[in-house]
Amino acid sequence: xxxxxxxxxxxxxxxxxxxxxxxxxxxxxxxxxxxxxxxxxxxxxxxxxxxxxxxxxxxxxxxxxxxxxxxxxxxxxxxxxxxxxxxxxxxxxxx
Numbered sequence: 001x002x003x004x005x006x007x008x009x010x011x012x013x014x015x016x017x018x019x020x021x022x023x024x025x026x027x028x029x030x031x032x033x034x035x036x037x038x039x040x041x042x043x044x045x046x047x048x049x050x051x052x053x054x055x056x057x058x059x060x061x062x063x064x065x066x067x068x069x070x071x072x073x074x075x076x077x078x079x080x081x082x083x084x085x086x087x088x089x090x091x092x093x094x095x
């Protein structure tokens with residue numbers, strides 16, 4: 001499909017793009033090539049082919065979603081500069 005300069009300028013206006021006159025012919029030709037490629041894709045027979053949402057058809061493994069505390073309080077508090085009763089001790093910020 002050949003894209004005319006008028007259509008190119010119309011699309012550029014709708015997209016709020018400014019195209020310098022020196023670039024118009026190059027951009028018009030590139031867009032025409034893209035539209036020709038899309039025309040070729042439209043000619044491909046896709047009867048009987050299911051639409052795909054992605055390349056992987058296999059389901060991903062799932063795990064049961066349960067809330068736990070991790071059972072690693074000692075490991076976490078080992079990095080704390082100060083601790084008391086399984087809690088971090090931090091300096092007072094608001095007076």
